Amino acid sequence: MSDDQTVFDRLGGHDAVESVVDDFYDRVLSDDRLVHHFEDSDTTKLRAHQVQFISAVTGGPVDYSGRDMRSAHRGMGITHEEFDIIAGYLDTALDGNGVSDEDRTQVLEQVEELRPEIVEAR
Template sequence: MSEQTLYERLGGEESIEAVVDRFYGYVMDDDLVNGYFEDTDMQKQIAHQTQFISSVTGGPVEYSGEDMYAAHEGMGISEEEFNAIAKHLNTALKEFDVPESDREDVLDEIASYEDDIVGA
């Protein structure tokens, strides 16, 4: 029997979408980072982020968006803002009872893109 992927342990795309939806609720309530999403179609953003997280956690989903540097170039995202986003993601994952080890795995995946996002 093969070991489950992180995507499977998270409950698949539907569960990831629920987490992402909650995550963006926290993001939009945070004045430090919500300005980045003022003119954003949040339904499209939620779908896009769900696709990204599904892809990087080993799901059967091909991420079709821009690479992380290109997507964030010129935004001037600080390390503090990046960490705030990660904190909101962790909080959303906790609310859905994702075990700590799986939360850490998700955050490690996201952290691997920090150099492409912060200061891009």
């Protein structure tokens, strides 16, 4: 493994990120505690944005062009508990797709930095 490889490269590129995102959303959308947040959502579009987002934060050749996190999640009422569950599903999806502990930690740290923009105080 080359030191100049990005996490995106080590994940396996675009196809691997798509697999992670599909696994992640399959878990999230199967969870009765979370699915209500997605009832009126175009999940195909969400998956595409998530692929773009994960690709961008892992150093892929992509610039994320979706709405900023605060705008995208405003009014959803996402709690800290729900954020933790979702982050756990992302970790599980990354692990299940062969992502190393070090790379999973790096991705999850970047997601954790977004907590203040996603979680809404109740």
